[in-house]
Amino acid sequence: MALYSEKVMDHFRNPRNVGIIEDADGVGEVGNPVCGDIMKIYLKIADDTITDVKFETFGCGSAIASSSMATELIKGQPLADALKLTNKAVTEALDGLPAHKLHCSVLAEEAIKSAIKDYYDKNGIAYDPAEFPEEHDCEACCVHGA
Amino acid sequence: MNIYADHAATTKTSRAAIDAMVDCMENCYGNPSSLYSVGQQAKTALENAREKVAKILNCDPKEITFTSGGSEADNQAIRSAAYLGAKKGKKHIISTAFEHHAVLHTLKKLEQEGFTVTLLDVHKEGIVSAKEVADAIREDTALVTVMYANNEIGTIQPIAEIGKICRERGVLFHTDAVQAIGHISVDVQRDAVDMLSLSAHKFHGPKGVGVLYARKGILLTNLIEGGAQERGKRAGTENVPGIVGMTAALEEAAKHLEEHRKHLIPLRNRLISGLSKIEYSELNGDPENRLPGNVNFCFEGIEGESLLLLLDDLGIQASSGSACTSGSLDPSHVLLAIGRLHEVAHGSLRLSLGEDITEEEIDYIIESVRSVVERLRAMSPFWRDLINGKRPHVFKQYQTQLLQ
Numbered sequence: 130m131a132l133y134s135e136k137v138m139d140h141f142r143n144p145r146n147v148g149i150i151e152d153a154d155g156v157g158e159v160g161n162p163v164c165g166d167i168m169k170i171y172l173k174i175a176d177d178t179i180t181d182v183k184f185e186t187f188g189c190g191s192a193i194a195s196s197s198m199a200t201e202l203i204k205g206q207p208l209a210d211a212l213k214l215t216n217k218a219v220t221e222a223l224d225g226l227p228a229h230k231l232h233c234s235v236l237a238e239e240a241i242k243s244a245i246k247d248y249y250d251k252n253g254i255a256y257d258p259a260e261f262p263e264e265h266d267c268e269a270c271c272v273h274g275a
Numbered sequence: 276m277n278i279y280a281d282h283a284a285t286t287k288t289s290r291a292a293i294d295a296m297v298d299c300m301e302n303c304y305g306n307p308s309s310l311y312s313v314g315q316q317a318k319t320a321l322e323n324a325r326e327k328v329a330k331i332l333n334c335d336p337k338e339i340t341f342t343s344g345g346s347e348a349d350n351q352a353i354r355s356a357a358y359l360g361a362k363k364g365k366k367h368i369i370s371t372a373f374e375h376h377a378v379l380h381t382l383k384k385l386e387q388e389g390f391t392v393t394l395l396d397v398h399k400e401g402i403v404s405a406k407e408v409a410d411a412i413r414e415d416t417a418l419v420t421v422m423y424a425n426n427e428i429g430t431i432q433p434i435a436e437i438g439k440i441c442r443e444r445g446v447l448f449h450t451d452a453v454q455a456i457g458h459i460s461v462d463v464q465r466d467a468v469d470m471l472s473l474s475a476h477k478f479h480g481p482k483g484v485g486v487l488y489a490r491k492g493i494l495l496t497n498l499i500e501g502g503a504q505e506r507g508k509r510a511g512t513e514n515v516p517g518i519v520g521m522t523a524a525l526e527e528a529a530k531h532l533e534e535h536r537k538h539l540i541p542l543r544n545r546l547i548s549g550l551s552k553i554e555y556s557e558l559n560g561d562p563e564n565r566l567p568g569n570v571n572f573c574f575e576g577i578e579g580e581s582l583l584l585l586l587d588d589l590g591i592q593a594s595s596g597s598a599c600t601s602g603s604l605d606p607s608h609v610l611l612a613i614g615r616l617h618e619v620a621h622g623s624l625r626l627s628l629g630e631d632i633t634e635e636e637i638d639y640i641i642e643s644v645r646s647v648v649e650r651l652r653a654m655s656p657f658w659r660d661l662i663n664g665k666r667p668h669v670f671k672q673y674q675t676q677l678l679q
Contacts, residue, residue: 141584147654162618162657162666165578165598165606169656187657189580189599230599 134224140194157243199237283627289479295523345453345474346377348487360417372612401430401560423455428560429569438467457528475521484517539567549641551677568628576658
């Protein structure tokens, strides 16, 4: 049996929405090179809706696939809905991830939240900080994923 | 094109090994411990195999114990030497930071049992210094255990020099020769080795079988109790087909060793020089003093698992020391031991070549790695930061001395 589902491999081999948005309205970056994964999400936002999204990822197959799937799930969605995106939803949309790779989907969720928060901050939009949990540290991420 | 380039992980079982095993299973199915002829026939096959293996290692057949593989042999060798030392009040063991986990984890367990372990530095070249081994030996040193060649970066250790030092100082010397046997010349007399581990599937033999060589007079501690097999030191009906298959593979490897070495080294060097033309990459381990088929690189800005998956799509099977492929928090302990930083160790690639590799295949590997590295870098925010100067490069743009 293969390490990854067909869906994961498809999103890894043909990632959707790869790239950057020069004039992004919100940018979020999570992870670090020491841990071996970094995700960066760029958002274009109009009328509280995500009109365009791009990502860049340094990481393993599931990190790239999780970013790709997460961007697909939020593209064209109202911000309120994008904020509700969970790592579980990303994992399910990928037909599952191996247990030790679940942290990749967590990173994807966090990268999107971080980009939306950046948009709110830049535009002075009030928000409930509880919706944006502090990015956990590297150790917690890995333990969480394992 | 399909190129299996992970021979350090395992090798394809050779025709000679398969034929020997099938013949053994069909015609030699008896239990070697049985008295009747079918059993004695199996016993003969077993003892013939032992003689042949002993001849290749240059030792006495009585010094050969068949095991389930390299890990078991490592475990048994180290525990045996440790307990022999402890009887004389010697509870200090010397090893290196980049041994296989079969050695390191056994040493960890022994530390919990009250032994003290010194792990020597392997320096940036990935080679332990024989002088540092000599300096580390104490009155209470029971064992020195140093691998013959490293499994990830392929660097060959000064085993004969260390053997000589240990012999002079009266300290037992074990070497995990799993990666070396069948690929470079090993001789337990020349190298003054007291104990040695090997594993059949690394030289085109079957999986699940290996050897522990222990010089006469070294009393082994059993890991498995329950029978008189292997001179009472390893219970369990012997894996006769596996042992016969291993022996056939070993004889073949020994016979062609020089020829394979001569074929592989120039191709390995071609691969090293080709990959060093990829910017911000570096070879891991000494460029010369390494196994004929081993190439190991780190690439800045990318992660190893995604590199492996894309190479597999191009028909190349290889391995990596990234955390994602090791299933732990940290990248390879071998790469960390030679001083690689985490962020570049995650982007490592090991290519271990088979004896039948061609120049055309080497060039295909170089082009494939180059294209995959470029593709992954193009989507890596880490790479973007490196080229934009937002994070410092770890490597120079080109490791110039390797370019040919």
